[in-house]
Amino acid sequence: MSVLGRLERLDRRWIFLAMFLVVSGPILYMGLTGKLFPEKVTATTQSVFDAVEAVPPGERVLFAFDFDPASAGELQPMATQLLRHCAARKLRVVCIALWPLGNNLAEDTITEVIHADFPQMRDGVDYVNLGFQAGQEQLMTLLTTNFRKGFPVDQRGRDTADLEILEGVRSVTDFPLLIDVGAGFPGSKEWVQYVVTGSGGKLRMVAGTTGVSTPQLIPYYPHQLAGILAGMKGAAEYESLVNAKIGGTPPPRYLEAQRRMGPQLFGHLLLVALIVLGNVIHFTRKARAAA
Amino acid sequence: MTRQRMTWIVLTVVFVGLLVARGFVGQGLGRVYVERGEVSLAKDGRSDQGEPVWRTVPRDQAEHAWITWSRVTPKAFAEAQAKEPGQDRVVLSWPRTVGLWLAALLTLAIFSFLYADNPAYKLSESIFVGVSAAYWMVVGFWETLVPKLFGAILPGTVKAMVQPSLKVPAFSPWAPGTWDAADPAFWPWMQQWGSMAIALVFGVMMLWRLMPRGGWIAGWPLAFIVGMTAGRRMVTQVESDLMAQAEATMQSVLPVTPGLSAWDLFWGTLPGILVLVGVVCCLCYFLFSVQHRGAVGGAARVGVWYLMITFGAAFGFTVMGRIALLAERVEFLLDDWLWLIDPNHLRS
């Protein structure tokens, strides 16, 4: 059988193996050497950074964890850096989740960032996790009129009416900034549709999204959405911005997204090579058949 | 023996061999350590709401005490051992170590589907389905139903067992004598209680679908869900995705910065013009009630080009997302489980 014929009938498991190798190779290499690729920051990422910077210290921000472990590979580095950026700017963070497993990720992020690096932040005063609530977009609607009814109790069992961090919060528009890290429904798109657009510019929003959902959110930028972290690349760019802002040598766990740009690069190159190869086979066959 | 079975056996033997070898090289692999902590509490008066306030006290004076175990790095364990050999403050956690190995084996079981469908994959898939359904139900119960539904219907019980911070209203639906329309708290309570009573009724009706007969009863709460979704979506979609999007499209073509040179003005407004042209042309393509001829046909053809670029970019972004998810799982196997890399310096 010719090379062309063999390639055409290539068992897909070889492609699977190639994908596994091109992803694990750079992870091993970067894990052992600690080398990273430099990041050029795009406008959508810079806008997210600027939006967080624009909130005065001491102000509250609402942070929605609308994802689950299935998307954590892409979104967790964003959530980590967004929370770290807020904490470094002395913003008071109110975490919520509209996905049942989002609450676990919120807890993990709080442990990883606030408990580890900002121990001076007080639970219920400087940050709080209000946990998960069902209701999807109708819950968002409820938050626009009565925030406390949406989240009557926090994750530690405290009545939200008693929490200092929520003093004076009547509706979601009492927060100047909404940060949503979202993987799908309900997520960034619904926040824009049900909450942000109707707020008449009172509430600004930035979103960290998966690569799959990014194209659907692009039309909202910059009018209805102040900034977007688009997939792993957006996470890596934002990570480099926050690390530069905080200064010093960042702890290695704050380089997670930049490390993942290694397997990302080789994975993309493999995809391009596979598509080119597939087309070469296709057109060579076609040319031979025509001849 | 089939070739596939032979391959499975060879792969498994090689893998287990490598794993055992890995266990004897360097620091070994796959262990989780925890640090012991203590919570000892005693009453320290009462708050303004009459609730007991608790403070940390020595263990022998505690009214409530328990041990906590928080995860620490292997490096912390090594340091604790170096400082005080045989200490029992930082120890190996067997439940979490077993969990870590289980997580790794489940990950490999799912990946084994790439070679061929097999019982290990099916087993993992079955576990996934069962655990997810129960997990969602438990989270929905404790996070939403307990504070909202039971908090309104059975406030005394919820306060005593789950949420001492809950403010129990002075009114009871079962004792009209407690009702006081002049009390400013009465009507909000009535509204809340009424809403939750309706929610409970709708919830029970919805669960009727599980019964062998009378499935139509579930149609009532379904109607409520359909109606609410339709009503709010109609408004928000028009406002957010029609009006605001049309406005954004028009705004981007209008030069807003005064004093620009013609050249800068051209380059500044070109993206906006391209977006406007693109939106109009794509909409022409979506217009199926008009024949795609003449100007509409031309615009629709331009629209197709725009859509091709849109889908090409979406494909690129999708690939980006999928590879990121794979990278995270491979990192878990190489770092957390096999300890082949240590990018976060948890062990060195």
Place this chain on the structure above:
Amino acid sequence: MIARQAVPLAIAIGAGLLMAVSYFLRPLGWMSESASEIFNVVSAIAFVLGAGSLLKANLSTISRRDRGWGYAAVTLGAFLVTLVVGMGKMGVNPSPSSPQAAWSGDQQTAETPFGWIYEFVLSPLSATMFALLAFFVASAAFRAFRAKNAGAAVLLVTAFVVLLGRTYAGVVLTDWMPGWASGLRLENLSNYLMGVFGSAGNRAILIGIALGVAATSLRILLGLDRSWLSREGGG
């Protein structure tokens, strides 16, 4: 007939009109608030319904000894273990702020058995299931992504630009380009394609969907679209 058709129709129309009208008439806000609260609770009860349906389907598979009933038994076992551990808050310490209430503790932490199930079973399984897609995308791209015509070629080239432009490959391949042609560097080109052409295409799709959703919703509120009713309520 009234209970199966007329009442659900009235409920849907009433709830829909309330949500639509209350958006403009703020005095009706308290009614829409109540409706939203009911919706939230019903949504949480829907999780119970989903779990109940799974239980029913698997029990029926096991009792009939259908093909793969062993896996149904595993599903059932995993379901029941998670349910018992979670509903009973097994092994959960009370909240330090209110230790007098036995069930006041948070069980979604790593220390609890329920947290163990999340961390070591649910999370890896869910993440790996989705990670599989990377392999299938690669295989599908090799077999099916062909530049058979000009439109497909444009799609393919755009995909290349985005794939390369959103990694360091874009910088390596086109960083040599002079400043006046910087717009053609892959990383800038990929942003331009997504920000301008992709934005236009996606915006048109958004507008199309918005019109469709608004029209369908209106048909439901006017009682013209009863497809949901005949399927669910009429049975």
